[in-house]
Amino acid sequence: MPRIKCSVDQCLYQEGNECKASSIQVRPTLMDHMTTVPDDTACDTFIPRHAAKK
Ligand code: SF4
Numbered sequence: 001m002p003r004i005k006c007s008v009d010q011c012l013y014q015e016g017n018e019c020k021a022s023s024i025q026v027r028p029t030l031m032d033h034m035t036t037v038p039d040d041t042a043c044d045t046f047i048p049r050h051a052a053k054k
Helices: none
Strands: 026-028 041-043
16 A cells, blocks of 8 residues: 555554555545535544544
């Protein structure tokens, strides 16, 4: 998998500033609107670190 830099500090898959997931899914944040800027997208693979510690 290509190296993916990610700054979502609270994600289980983040190590340093890179994503270590085997694959990721990215989706539009609002399905009904045009995606035009980076903020219009979100990582669907995100898992909060605190959720994994339970
Ligand atoms: S799964 Fe998504 S949010 Fe988590 S480190 Fe990878 S790219 Fe970032």
